[in-house]
Amino acid sequence: FIQTLYESLILDSILLANPLENGKVSVLVVLGHAVQDIEIVTERDDEIKEKLAHLFMAGKSQTYNQEELDRRKNRLKNWLEKNHIPVREQGESQTTLCVAGVLTIDPPYGPEDCNSSNEIILCRVQGLIQSYLALQQ
């Protein structure tokens, strides 16, 4: 009954996504310690791969053009600098903001785009970005 073998990760847990008739997706997660063997039955086509890649990325449907992203980045950078947060640009085309070397903010620079292994810094910076967005509205 499982149609798509999907992804594995930390602790090697396996996520199996199974599209339902009503348009919803049923997700079964097998925890890493309970996995005995993995066998890939068939490789899926690109369309399904694309669909799976965006399965949990809900709310990221809004698209921005390059100019807009640049503007958002610079405004956020200025806001963080104004709050005495050390921030620099990094990545291949300088699109990622890096805060104090431990947190990255990817386009489109919302609270959900922050990544850090330090949850205290993550929480603080997400709070800052939220208050910055609230201030703009």
Place this chain on the structure above:
Amino acid sequence: MPSEGFQIPKRQEVQVKSPKQRSTMKVPVAILRLPRGPDGSSRGFDPHSPRFQALGPSSLPSGACKDTANLEQEQQARVALRERYLRSLLAMVGQPVNFIMYEKVNVTALFGASDIDILNFQVSELQTPLGIQREALLRCSDIIAYSFEL
């Protein structure tokens, strides 16, 4: 005055406790693991901790043989997979989740949160054969699989 009324019982309490009694007080529960704060290298956790040794660079196959090009590639792949897994946990928040556990235990609960090492899940309204438990922690090592709809 209300402030005086508060101070009087406090003074009495201090007199009852002698300094000797206080020094012999034991810690009620042994502390199993106390995470250290961010260090100078700012990884946010101690490189000698069991967690770092389990998930750090030395745990990667390419990390063991010091293959820097492969190491970076593998780390990138892990980052993508970890992010997607964490987002799947986020998507699960507030949803009814069916947990398949050992000994044919099959329970449903509303997912709340997970700890950083994915060792425990916090759930609400856990529907057990003995009734509904308002709040509960499930050990991930007890869970074989869980499923939810999106």
